[in-house]
Every structure is written in structure tokens, then in C-alpha cells.
Amino acid sequence: MKRVERNGRTGPYGASACAGRPVPQRLLAAATRLFADQGYDRTSVQEIVEAAGVTKGALYHYFGSKDDLLHEIYARVLRQQQERLDAVAGRDAPVEQRLRDAAADVAVTTIENLDDTKIFFRSMHQLGPEQYRRVRAERRRYHERFRALIEEGQRTGVFSRATPADLVVDYHFGSLHHLGSWYRPDGPMTPREVGDHLADLLLRALRP
Known part of the structure; x- marks a missing residue:
């Protein structure tokens, strides 16, 4: 090249x-x-x-450093996802609908920014200690907000308590982290279709 x-x-x-x-x-x-x-x-x-x-x-x-650029490539995606999750979670709607919308949306935004997320996860181990801690804190905030929806549904009996909420979160986001290994824009499914399928899988796993 x-x-x-x-x-x-x-x-x-x-x-x-x-x-x-x-x-x-x-x-x-x-x-x-x-x-x-x-x-x-x-x-x-x-x-x-x-x-x-x-x-x-x-x-x-x-940016201060090359580390800062790598961090920002991912952070701008995460900021968008956090804003959208906060908006969905705060709606006056049944918790099952809010969780489904949140689960589908994070899949869609991950696919729409797939190059950025692939670059980051491939290289995040090369970040300095301070930047690495910042990334972990930002991701933890997102996961905690997502987990709170699951816990709300479990408290109110909408979702099963059989599986701990932390494990459910890991299950969903583990699926998202693998999108870069198989999703293709010219493939058989649109980002929205992938998001809908993953959201439905999540809700089926939580049904009492």
C-alpha cells in the first residue's frame, strides 16, 4: 500500500x-x-x-496522544449508545418493551459503527493504564444501565429470576462483540433485522 x-x-x-x-x-x-x-x-x-x-x-x-485518538474512536460510539439507552430506559413504557428496544438498538448502532468497534477491541490492550481505566468505566456505566432494566423486570415478575442479571448482560454483549467476525453489509440481514433477532433471543431467555 x-x-x-x-x-x-x-x-x-x-x-x-x-x-x-x-x-x-x-x-x-x-x-x-x-x-x-x-x-x-x-x-x-x-x-x-x-x-x-x-x-x-x-x-x-x-487529543494529546495516539492513545487518545484510539480511545475517542470508541468513545464517540459509546456516547451515542449511552444517550440512546438513557432515552429508551427513561420512557414511560413497559419494561419488556424498553429492554427489547434497548437490546435491538445497541446491536444496530454497533453494526453501523462496526469498523470503529473492531479497531478498538483489536487494539484496546495497547492503551495506556489511564485510558484503559477510562474505557472500562465508560463501558461499565452503560452495562449497569442496561442491567438495571433487567433487574427492574425481575423485581416486578415480568422476567425470570432464574439467571442472574449480570450473566444475561454478558450473554447479550458477548453476541455483539462477535458481530465483527461474521456480519457483512452485503449479507442476508439488515442491521435492524440482526438487532431484532438478538433482542428476541434475549427476551426469550428472560421469560418466566
């Missing part, structure tokens, strides 16, 4: 591909493409800034 030249205008990651976007978005777009094609550890800061058409000073102003 041809590398970006120092003017940032040649090769598959030329700065022209990022032109017109705000600098943080240009950096994230360039880093995402490079991490996907070359791997996180084989991508240098210099390659990222050349592909984005910015200086190293701009990168360090917005």
Missing part, C-alpha cells in the same frame, strides 16, 4: 479526503482508516497528521 507523501496529498490517505471537516474530525477519520488498514501499533503519529493535512501540534492540541 502506498504511503502518504509529506505533502499529505498522495496515496490512499491524502489530506484531500479529509478537507473541509473540522480538525478533530479530520484526525479521527485519518486515524480510523490507518488503524484499520495498518494496525494501531504500525501507524505513526506522523502518518496520521499527514493523512489529515494538519500538524503534530494540532493533534496534540486536540
Whole structure:
């Protein structure tokens, strides 16, 4: 694969591909493409800034380090999912419907951002200790909100108590983490169909 030249205008990651976007978005777009094609550890800061058409000073102003870029690639997906989960969980609707909608939605948003999530889970072990702790805390907050819906249904008798809520959460999110190994955009199912199937499996496992 041809590398970006120092003017940032040649090769598959030329700065022209990022032109017109705000600098943080240009950096994230360039880093995402490079991490996907070359791997996180084989991508240098210099390659990222050349592909984005910015200086190293701009990168360090917005992100501080390559670790911060990797973290943000995943964090922006997780923020979207957290906002959507909070909205669904807070609705005035039966808990079974809220859980089903939440379970389907997180599958859909995972598929819609599959490149970002694959890059992150493939490379998260390379994060520094502080960034790794931040990611774990952010994911834990999401899982706790999701688990609270299951526990609400178990307390009110809508869902079975036979399986601990923590294990149910692990079951659902384990399925999501494997999406990158088999889902294809040109395959037989749309993101919504996959989400509906996984949500139905979850609810069947919880029925009394």
C-alpha cells in the first residue's frame, strides 16, 4: 500500500479526503482508516497528521496522544449508545418493551459503527493504564444501565429470576462483540433485522 507523501496529498490517505471537516474530525477519520488498514501499533503519529493535512501540534492540541485518538474512536460510539439507552430506559413504557428496544438498538448502532468497534477491541490492550481505566468505566456505566432494566423486570415478575442479571448482560454483549467476525453489509440481514433477532433471543431467555 502506498504511503502518504509529506505533502499529505498522495496515496490512499491524502489530506484531500479529509478537507473541509473540522480538525478533530479530520484526525479521527485519518486515524480510523490507518488503524484499520495498518494496525494501531504500525501507524505513526506522523502518518496520521499527514493523512489529515494538519500538524503534530494540532493533534496534540486536540487529543494529546495516539492513545487518545484510539480511545475517542470508541468513545464517540459509546456516547451515542449511552444517550440512546438513557432515552429508551427513561420512557414511560413497559419494561419488556424498553429492554427489547434497548437490546435491538445497541446491536444496530454497533453494526453501523462496526469498523470503529473492531479497531478498538483489536487494539484496546495497547492503551495506556489511564485510558484503559477510562474505557472500562465508560463501558461499565452503560452495562449497569442496561442491567438495571433487567433487574427492574425481575423485581416486578415480568422476567425470570432464574439467571442472574449480570450473566444475561454478558450473554447479550458477548453476541455483539462477535458481530465483527461474521456480519457483512452485503449479507442476508439488515442491521435492524440482526438487532431484532438478538433482542428476541434475549427476551426469550428472560421469560418466566
